[in-house]
Amino acid sequence: MVGAGQLARMTGQAAIGLGIGFRVLAASPTDSAALVLAGAVTGDYTDLAGLRAFARDCDVVTFDHEHVPGAHLAELEKAAADGSGPAVRPGPAALRYTQDKLAMRERLRALGVPCPRYAPVTDLAGVSACAAEWGWPVVLKAVAGGYDGRGVWVCGTPAEAAAVLAHPVAVFAEEHVPFQAELAALVARSPHGQGAAYPVVQTVQRGGVCHEVLAPAPGLAPRLARNAQRLALELAAALDVTGLLAVELFAADGGLLVNELAMRPHNSGHWTIEGARTSQFEQHLRAVLDLPLGDPRMAAPQVVMANVFGSGSADIYARYEHVMAADPGVKVHLYGKQARPGRKIGHVTVVGGDLGGLRDRAARAAAYLAAGREEGA
Amino acid sequence: MVGAGQLARMTGQAAIGLGIGFRVLAASPTDSAALVLAGAVTGDYTDLAGLRAFARDCDVVTFDHEHVPGAHLAELEKAAADGSGPAVRPGPAALRYTQDKLAMRERLRALGVPCPRYAPVTDLAGVSACAAEWGWPVVLKAVAGGYDGRGVWVCGTPAEAAAVLAHPVAVFAEEHVPFQAELAALVARSPHGQGAAYPVVQTVQRGGVCHEVLAPAPGLAPRLARNAQRLALELAAALDVTGLLAVELFAADGGLLVNELAMRPHNSGHWTIEGARTSQFEQHLRAVLDLPLGDPRMAAPQVVMANVFGSGSADIYARYEHVMAADPGVKVHLYGKQARPGRKIGHVTVVGGDLGGLRDRAARAAAYLAAGREEGA
Numbered sequence: 001m002v003g004a005g006q007l008a009r010m011t012g013q014a015a016i017g018l019g020i021g022f023r024v025l026a027a028s029p030t031d032s033a034a035l036v037l038a039g040a041v042t043g044d045y046t047d048l049a050g051l052r053a054f055a056r057d058c059d060v061v062t063f064d065h066e067h068v069p070g071a072h073l074a075e076l077e078k079a080a081a082d083g084s085g086p087a088v089r090p091g092p093a094a095l096r097y098t099q100d101k102l103a104m105r106e107r108l109r110a111l112g113v114p115c116p117r118y119a120p121v122t123d124l125a126g127v128s129a130c131a132a133e134w135g136w137p138v139v140l141k142a143v144a145g146g147y148d149g150r151g152v153w154v155c156g157t158p159a160e161a162a163a164v165l166a167h168p169v170a171v172f173a174e175e176h177v178p179f180q181a182e183l184a185a186l187v188a189r190s191p192h193g194q195g196a197a198y199p200v201v202q203t204v205q206r207g208g209v210c211h212e213v214l215a216p217a218p219g220l221a222p223r224l225a226r227n228a229q230r231l232a233l234e235l236a237a238a239l240d241v242t243g244l245l246a247v248e249l250f251a252a253d254g255g256l257l258v259n260e261l262a263m264r265p266h267n268s269g270h271w272t273i274e275g276a277r278t279s280q281f282e283q284h285l286r287a288v289l290d291l292p293l294g295d296p297r298m299a300a301p302q303v304v305m306a307n308v309f310g311s312g313s314a315d316i317y318a319r320y321e322h323v324m325a326a327d328p329g330v331k332v333h334l335y336g337k338q339a340r341p342g343r344k345i346g347h348v349t350v351v352g353g354d355l356g357g358l359r360d361r362a363a364r365a366a367a368y369l370a371a372g373r374e375e376g377a
Numbered sequence: 378m379v380g381a382g383q384l385a386r387m388t389g390q391a392a393i394g395l396g397i398g399f400r401v402l403a404a405s406p407t408d409s410a411a412l413v414l415a416g417a418v419t420g421d422y423t424d425l426a427g428l429r430a431f432a433r434d435c436d437v438v439t440f441d442h443e444h445v446p447g448a449h450l451a452e453l454e455k456a457a458a459d460g461s462g463p464a465v466r467p468g469p470a471a472l473r474y475t476q477d478k479l480a481m482r483e484r485l486r487a488l489g490v491p492c493p494r495y496a497p498v499t500d501l502a503g504v505s506a507c508a509a510e511w512g513w514p515v516v517l518k519a520v521a522g523g524y525d526g527r528g529v530w531v532c533g534t535p536a537e538a539a540a541v542l543a544h545p546v547a548v549f550a551e552e553h554v555p556f557q558a559e560l561a562a563l564v565a566r567s568p569h570g571q572g573a574a575y576p577v578v579q580t581v582q583r584g585g586v587c588h589e590v591l592a593p594a595p596g597l598a599p600r601l602a603r604n605a606q607r608l609a610l611e612l613a614a615a616l617d618v619t620g621l622l623a624v625e626l627f628a629a630d631g632g633l634l635v636n637e638l639a640m641r642p643h644n645s646g647h648w649t650i651e652g653a654r655t656s657q658f659e660q661h662l663r664a665v666l667d668l669p670l671g672d673p674r675m676a677a678p679q680v681v682m683a684n685v686f687g688s689g690s691a692d693i694y695a696r697y698e699h700v701m702a703a704d705p706g707v708k709v710h711l712y713g714k715q716a717r718p719g720r721k722i723g724h725v726t727v728v729g730g731d732l733g734g735l736r737d738r739a740a741r742a743a744a745y746l747a748a749g750r751e752e753g754a
Binding site: 009012015016017018019020022034035036037038040108113146195274277278286291292294295300317320321324325328329331332333334335336346352 | 386389390392393395396397399412413414417564598634651654655663668669670671672676679692693698701702705706709710711712713719725728737
């Protein structure tokens with residue numbers, strides 16, 4: 001797995017369980033996954049020679065992020081095609097749509113997939129033309145490199161748009177969707193073409209960053225849930241995704257609109273570690289290794305996951321005492337990351353039947369781990 | 378953790394989840410846990426200097442087996458007491474009863490805990506005297522070093538007993554208990570004295586080796602289950618165990634009799650990874666680190682675990698295709714061990730509601746992984 005963040009770390013835990021040889025290419029020996037997994041290789045994923053050297057010892061190469069340059073992916077794919085290198089899953093033709101959001105929008109439009117209205121823009125006149133049609137605010141999105149709210153600007157006025165356009169970053173414009181909820185549909189697809197869909201979840205964002213995931217999405221009409229699963233499976237097939245595909249959706253008045261795509265384990269699927277029969281991390285491994293997929297069904301009626309954010313304050317481990325004493329059923333996952341303010345450093349999961357109670361418990365545990373005090377207590 | 382077998386490997390997975398620094402002392406770099414966990418130290422646990430060097434970097438030392446010499450444990454404990462070394466959990470005073478089975482029997486008798494009748498023996502006359510009282514067969518047990526059926530001989534005749542006594546191994550005699558079932562009561566105890574008891578399980582042995590674990594033990598009267606849990610918690614307190622204590626029991630006509638003790642994660646608790654809210658591996662870490670214990674309750678009505686044994690035949694991973702295709706819900710755990718015939722190389726777990734169906738599924742998956750064919754299919 002290229003990349004050694006928390007996604008690689010949790011994929012590594014799943015690989016240990018399955019007895020599958022698993023190596024990460026880490027930017028630094030202190031990366032989340034490199035800290036805990038044997039045989040981590042340190043190297044630069046923007047360096048083709050290093051990528052090739054890493055790939056040489058693999059049967060399959062996969063990714064914990066979408067930042068490997070497309071030209072390098074093409075070289076790896078060429079080696080896979082002529083048998084001189086390992087399989088690349090997902091392949092560059094699919095990954096392109098996570099690396100270039102404008103290309104993604106164009107592909108989805110060609111496929112007839114409902115999306116927010118969008119337009120390429122290069123200057124304020126272009127943005128103003130969009131606003132004239134859609135109204136303000138207008139969303140400007142970086143074509144490449146954005147995630148976790150970075151690279152997304154909600155502009156309420158021409159002046160705000162002008163400030164974004166002053167950045168040396170290619171952007172495009174999207175309508176601002178007044179959604180009722182944000183959803184995520186997570187599916188897996190194997191090279192054989194087998195697919196498996198997890199229950200659709202609701203994600204709760206603040207400042208563009210996911211704070212909470214509710215599985216299954218509360219109040220979602222079964223018909224819409226089935227539509228979202230079918231859409232994600234069809235997209236995975238149409239884009240030839242191997243591994244996981246997370247489809248982030250807006251539930252709006254007119255129905256479901258696709259917001260973002262990711263082709264890797266995804267924050268909206270962390271709840272599956274305890275909450276589903278097969279975790280997304282095991283599922284990703286099974287899919288990229290072309291093994292039969294695991295049962296994606298829930299292991300409890302309701303599951304809530306809350307992210308833990310760094311507060312910049314002292315040693316987080318001392319807080320374990322309090323969190324564990326307060327709630328013996330909360331499952332804590334920490335990623336071994338330095339607790340810089342605002343950084344995702346872990347997550348907590350609770351399973352059960354009572355959504356309101358689970359949300360309270362998850363929020364309290366996450367807030368305590370983040371800040372050393374109970375939010376609202 | 379001293380030792381790097383599958384127990385250390387699975388404890389390591391739990392430590393990764395909790396973000397707890399975890400290192401193993403492995404006899405070889407190809408040990409099960411050393412293959413997958415960063416920072417494994419290779420060394421000899423019978424060498425005091427090596428143990429001390431390993432302990433130097435730890436806050437707490439714990440164990441995946443009971444083979445560290447008692448004198449070395451005493452030295453580590455002395456260093457812990459004067460503050461020059463880390464805490465040793467469980468401590469040597471407790472571990473002694475897993476290293477010397479005759480001492481264990483004597484301690485349990487002194488505590489008034491129901492056990493099979495036993496007697497020290499040194500010669501055939503001694504065994505015959507036991508047989509005169511209890512009848513044949515008589516069980517001879519190695520005082521030290523036995524596990525997984527090794528070091529236990531069921532002798533039907535004086536000639537069989539004589540053959541065992543010819544070994545250069547200290548043994549004692551026990552009555553052969555005609556049990557209805559073998560049970561295991563797994564509890565955790567922290568230095569604070571907090572205790573947590575898992576549901577009592579039934580273990581199914583063949584040739585003295587555990588093949589199957591049924592959680593909770595089917596048909597066990599609630600009163601007996603509570604008695605077994607209480608007995609295990611009381612024993613953990615009486616012996617000052619920190620960490621896990623597994624109490625293996627016979628369910629016999631006269632009630633429950635204690636067969637064996639283990640003070641570490643135990644094969645009878647592997648089902649807890651998917652089947653309980655807190656796995657035994659996380660629970661052991663929480664206990665030895667003196668963190669509040671986790672919820673030990675079941676995550677499903679019924680859980681079945683079956684061990685996978687090596688068959689000496691070819692690459693086991695190819696069989697994944699078949700096992701996973703046949704049963705998308707079976708959870709496979711492989712330990713990265715060479716598949717020597719008869720060796721435990723992994724386990725499978727299935728959760729649900731229908732005991733008979735779960736047993737069939739677990740047995741089929743385990744047999745297929747072991748032997749490349751479905752038993753009885």
